[in-house]
Amino acid sequence: xxxxxxxxxxxxxxxxxxxxxxxxxxxxxxxxxxxxxxxxxxxxxxxxxxxxxxxxxxxxxxxxxxxxxxxxxxxxxxxxxxxxxxxxxxxxxxxxxxxxxxxxxxxxxxxxxxxxxxxxxxxxxxxxxxxxxxxxxxxxxxxxxxxxxxxxxxxxxxxxxxxxxxxxxxxxxxxxxxxxxxxxxxxxxxxxxxxxxxxxxxxxxxxxxxxxxxxxxxxxxxxxxxxxxxxxxxxxxxxxxxxxxxxxxxxxxxxxxxxxxxxxxxxxxxxxxxxxxxxxxxxxxxxxxxxxxxxxxxxxxxxxxxxxxxxxxxxxxxxxxxxxxxxxxxxxxxxxxxxxxxxxxxxxxxxxxxxxxxxxxxxxxxxxxxxxxxxxxxxxxxxxxxxxxxxxxxxx
Numbered sequence: 001x002x003x004x005x006x007x008x009x010x011x012x013x014x015x016x017x018x019x020x021x022x023x024x025x026x027x028x029x030x031x032x033x034x035x036x037x038x039x040x041x042x043x044x045x046x047x048x049x050x051x052x053x054x055x056x057x058x059x060x061x062x063x064x065x066x067x068x069x070x071x072x073x074x075x076x077x078x079x080x081x082x083x084x085x086x087x088x089x090x091x092x093x094x095x096x097x098x099x100x101x102x103x104x105x106x107x108x109x110x111x112x113x114x115x116x117x118x119x120x121x122x123x124x125x126x127x128x129x130x131x132x133x134x135x136x137x138x139x140x141x142x143x144x145x146x147x148x149x150x151x152x153x154x155x156x157x158x159x160x161x162x163x164x165x166x167x168x169x170x171x172x173x174x175x176x177x178x179x180x181x182x183x184x185x186x187x188x189x190x191x192x193x194x195x196x197x198x199x200x201x202x203x204x205x206x207x208x209x210x211x212x213x214x215x216x217x218x219x220x221x222x223x224x225x226x227x228x229x230x231x232x233x234x235x236x237x238x239x240x241x242x243x244x245x246x247x248x249x250x251x252x253x254x255x256x257x258x259x260x261x262x263x264x265x266x267x268x269x270x271x272x273x274x275x276x277x278x279x280x281x282x283x284x285x286x287x288x289x290x291x292x293x294x295x296x297x298x299x300x301x302x303x304x305x306x307x308x309x310x311x312x313x314x315x316x317x318x319x320x321x322x323x324x325x326x327x328x329x330x331x332x333x334x335x336x337x338x339x340x341x342x343x344x345x346x347x348x349x350x351x352x353x354x355x356x357x358x359x360x361x362x363x364x365x366x367x368x369x370x371x372x373x374x375x376x377x378x379x380x381x382x383x384x385x386x387x388x389x390x391x392x393x394x395x396x
Contacts, residue, residue: 012036012037012038012326013326013329013331013332013335014038014161014162014163014326014332015038015039015162016038016039016040016041016160016161016162016163017033017038017039017040017041017161017162017163017164017165018040018041018042018043018149018151018159018161018163018164018165019040019041019042019043019164019165019167020043020139020151020164020165020166020167020168020173020174021042021043021044021166021167021168021169021172021298021300022042022043022044022046022049022121022125022133022135023117023121023167023169023298024117024120024121024124024312024315024316025167025297025298025299025312025315025316025318025319026042026044026165026167026168026297026298027042027121027124027125027127027128027133028066028069028070028124028315028316028319029165029167029297029318029319029322029323030042030128030132031069031070031124031127031128031319032069032319032320032322032323033322033323033326034128035069035323036323036326036327038326040132041132041134041159041161042128042132042133042134043134043137043139043151043153043159044133044134044135044136044137045136045137045138045139045154045168046135046136047135047136048135049118049121049122049125049135050118051116051118051195052117052118053116053117053118053121053195054116054117054193054194054195054229054231054276055114055115055116055117055195055219055221055223055227055228055229055231056114056115056116056117056120056309056311056312057084057112057113057114057221057309057313058077058081058112058113058114058115058120058312058313059104059110059112059309059310059313059387059388060104060108060109060110060111060112060388060389061108061313061314061317061387061388061389061390061391062310062312062313062314062315062316062317063077063110063111063113063313064109064110064390064391064392065313065316065317065319065320065391065392066316068320068392069316069319069320069323070124070127073123073124073127074110076123077113077115077120077123078111078113079224080115080119080120080122080123080224080225081113081114081115081116081119081120081223081224082113082114082115082207082221082222082223082224083111083112083113083207084102084104084111084112084113084114084207084208085101085102085207086099086100086101086102086206086207086208087099087100087102087206087207087208087209087210088100088206088208088209088210089210089211089212090209090210090211090212091211091212091213092211092212092213092258092259092260092263093260094202094260094262094263097212099206104388107385107388108388108389110388114207114208114221114222114223114224114229115223115224116195116223116224116225116227116229117312118195119223119224119225120312137153137154137157138153138154139151139152139153139168139173139174140152140153140154140173141173141177142164142174142177142294144164144292144293144294145292146292148160148161148162148293149161149162149163149164149292149293149294151164161293162293162332163293163294163295163332164293164294164295165294165295165296165297165322166178166294166295166296166297166300166301167296167297167298167300167315168300169298169299169300169303170184170281170282170283170299170300170303171184172296172299172300174294174296174300175296175300175301178291178294178296179286181283181284184281184282184283184303185281185282185283185284186239186279186280186281187280187281187282187305187355187358187359188235188236188237188280188359189233189234189235189236189279189280189305189358189359189361189362190233190234190236190239190277190278190279190280191231191232191233191276191277191278191279191280192231192232192233192248192251192252192255192275192276192277193229193230193231193232193275193276194229194230194267194270194274194275194276195223195227195228195229195274196227196228196230196266196269196270196271196274197226197227197228198226198227198228198266198269199226199228200228200262200265200266202262206222207221207222208220208221208222209221211259211263212361213258213259215234215235215362216232216233216234216235216255216362217232217233217361217362218230218231218232218233218256218259218263219231219232220263220266228266230266230267230270232252232255232256232267233280233358233361234255235359235362239279241277241278242277245272245273245275246272248272248275248277249267249270249272249275251277252267252275252277253267253268280305280306280358281303282303282304282305282351282354282355283302283303285302285344285347285348285351285352286301286302286344287344288340288344289301289336289339289340289343289344290336290337290339290340293332295322295336295339297315297318297319297322298311298312298314298315298318299311299315301318301343301347302314302343302347302348302350302351303351304347304350304351304354304355305354305355305357305358306354306358307354307355307356307357307358307360307361308350308353308354308357308387310350310354310387314346314347314350317343317346317390318343318347320392321339321342321343322335322339324342324392325338325339325342346390350387353383
């Protein structure tokens, strides 16, 4: 009797999970759920893993949850990326306004790491058997009943699973099938970015450079391995996309016409076809992420502006919490309900703060109207403590 009870309790809530999207969120979730003995299969529309994405920051909260999902992975990420010890603020003439030592490690127990999205994807994929990642599978929809989900892919391919997780980004097919919202919300910020092998003595001696212009700014990140990520964003109430790669490069160089040559040089050194151009978008927070045997995760659940650098970090929080809800719940519906209760309110706050932060980039000063700099700093310190101190132990 006791043996049977133990077997029943140790049996996973579901036997087979399909994850759509092989970005960092989908891969981290696969690692987390496989640790519970679940058969996880990941489906990705790309035909191959190739260098893509931008430089991003892994903050203490994201690293806390990644470490819980895949113990030891942080050391690998440190070797693959760059630990940020100093940040520098410059004006468009290249003059240094101020340099700050980062305090993440001392205050929150984890550093701030900058890493190329592609390298992060590679590190996570290396933790999984290659035969569970299925490339060239573009999801076009799904059907579900009380017994399972049938997921449909381009080319008349279909698979069946007990649970479908949409980790397919801001333009999620899974979210659109569930809720039918249409296109994401453009928040008034255009972006150009690339990652290239590059060194410039004026800013590569710093790990992170922020350049503030008029309704425009630029990040230059050391993302490890000799690679530099540059990201330029501009306030633009209306957005339009360039017709081809050469036009994209000409456009961003035109936007930087008055900037110091050291900043223009990194763009000049970038092959036109490697520059990504697009609008910064988010979506309104949802009141639920799940229906039946389908749920959402990461940017599919809570797409946010990149101002706070929390997209990937909150995604790793999602992955761990979903795993925890599976281990603590009696059935699938209880697990998904618990997952939403743990995640929706926190991500809703971070989404709102990220949208607000994106617009603050374009203000002439960094203090909001009606608030003294001292009051603004206190608000930021309180928020940062709430944001970065979040650990797996507090969700147990």
